[in-house]
Structure formats: C-alpha cells, structure tokens
Amino acid sequence: MEEEYDYLYNVLLIGDCEIGKSSILRRICENEFSDEYLSTIGVDFNTKRITIDSGGIKLVIWDTSGQERFKKITNSYYRGAHGIILVYDITNEESFENIEENWMTSIKENANENVKTILIGNKCDLEEKRQVSKEKGKEFADEYKIPFYEVSAKNNINIDNTFFEITRNIRENNGSNK
Template identity: 45%
Template sequence: MVNIDGKQIKLQIWDTAGQESFRSITRSYYRGAAGALLVYDITSRRETFNHLTSWLEDARQHSSSNMVIMLIGNKSDLESRRDVKREEGEAFAREHGLIFMETSAKTACNVEEAFINTAKEIYRKIQQGLFDVHNEANGIKIGPQQCISTSVGTSTSQRNSSEIGSNSGCC
C-alpha cells in the first residue's frame, strides 16, 4: 500500500523474470496492466539492455496505449563494473517516451521510488481521464472505500520486464 495525494493505492506486483521461456506467459500479463517496469543490468550483462527494444515492442503490442512504462537500469551499486552508461539508458527512455531511473536491488537504492513514481504516473493519467477506472481491463480497480488498486511488477537485475496490472481489491 502506498499513499499518493492522500489516497491509499494498493500495488499488485508480478515478476515475469524476463526470460524467453516465459515470453508467451508474459504477454498475457500486459493485457491487464496499467504499467510496466523494464529492467536491465548496467554491468556485464549488456544483452539485457540490447533486448529492451524487443521487450518494449511486446509491452506496447499487448497492452493499453496508456500503459505507463518505466525503464530501470539496475545494479547501480556496481559502478566500477558498469557496461551500460547512464546516458545510454536515458537516451533510450527519451527516444521511446519512458520514465527512467537507476536502482540497486542489493542496497535498495531507488527501488521503492521506482514503484511509487510509476504509481504516481498511473494516478496522474487516471486524473486526466486517460484510464477508465470502471473497466478493470485497464489494470485498475476501485476498492470498496473508493481507493485505487493498481498492480506493479518488478524484475531483478537479470530480468527485463514486469507489469503493473490489477485484479485484486483494495483497502
């Protein structure tokens, strides 16, 4: 549960592992998603960054056009082993209209912020009327006390994709 503008928001997290063997299952998660976190490893696993275009295409093809997507460069605690420059991540995010930040799952640096910032952007889109909160296919459900339930997915540094979707109650 997080508080955004005085509202209690329940985040439901789905971790899809970003592995090719789970790709068909991953696609089904996008259908009920309000957002996604695409995570790549900034260190020696550059292929996770190189595969972002494919994962982003999947997310956009199988989701609402209003889905919020955040790009996460993980393992920021391993600066000495960096293989993907921060500027590369920022450029990819800018080019594709994504929110960007770097995190460290090991030290928890910016991890909570990644989820909260994604939820804030979803909430902003709800306020703008871009999400129909009465259509659960958008990944959002109004709980019994009129709070918003939104699911949030994450993936570890060796994973590329996660979703934000909703199919549970709130409060």
C-alpha cells in the same frame, strides 16, 4: 488483516533473465535482499500499499520470467497492466539491447496503448562492472518519453522512487478510476 485501499493497480516487471527483477520485487514489498538466485518460473507476484495524496493505493506487482519458454504465459499479463517497469542490468549490455529489440515490442504488441512505462537500470552498486552508461539509459528513456532511474535492489537505491513515480503516473492517467 488486509489494509484498506482506494485504488488497485497492476504493475509488471519485465526484462531478461538474471537481471534482478525478483530482487526488486522483494526489496519493494518486503524490504529484503538475498544474493541467492532463484529463477522465476512463469510469473510471481506480491503486493505493496502506497499512499499518494492521502489516497491508499494497492499495487499488485507481477514479476515475469525473462525466459523465452514462458513468453506466451507472461505476454497474457500485459493486457491487464496499468504500469510496466522495464528492467535491464547495467553490468550486462545484452540486457539493455534487448529492451528495444524484445521488450518494447512485447509492450506494443500486448499492452494497452495508455499503459504507463518506466525504464530502470538495476545493479548501480556494481559501478566497477558497468557495461551500460547512465547516459545511454537516459537517452533511450528520452527517446521513448519515459522516466528513467538507475537502481540497486541490494543497497535500496531509488527503488521507492521508481514505484512512487510509476504509481503517480498511473493515477494521473486513470483519474479517479478504482
């Protein structure tokens, strides 16, 4: 039986390939983690119900492929997004550089101007392999005036906080729109 909800919001997970977007989706929706890597073909999705201020909110979370060959498909999902979670891998400098070079451009070109955005550095459990400092992520987020978290899908660090924050921001932005 489907749970009731007061609001329905679409949230996109975007970023390069192999940075853990699917693991984040699996962690928030199913509270599971797998070390097995399966490339997302085009777009995948799942749903999560969250309660904020006694209001039931259903998130439809879209996991987009980071592969260039699926860019036209994934770009079409930006328009309907209420929120976008930009993801990079703290152990992969290039994935961080591509946030500004590729992904922020995709948001500007394809998303509604009032879309809520949040930046997350995934794999914070791999401190010994870190290539992107927490300060660098924070500076980038401050420059764009967006929230920032470092998360670990594997160890379930800050996953819930990320989704609660973006949901609150979307709700404030949309008022009582359902």
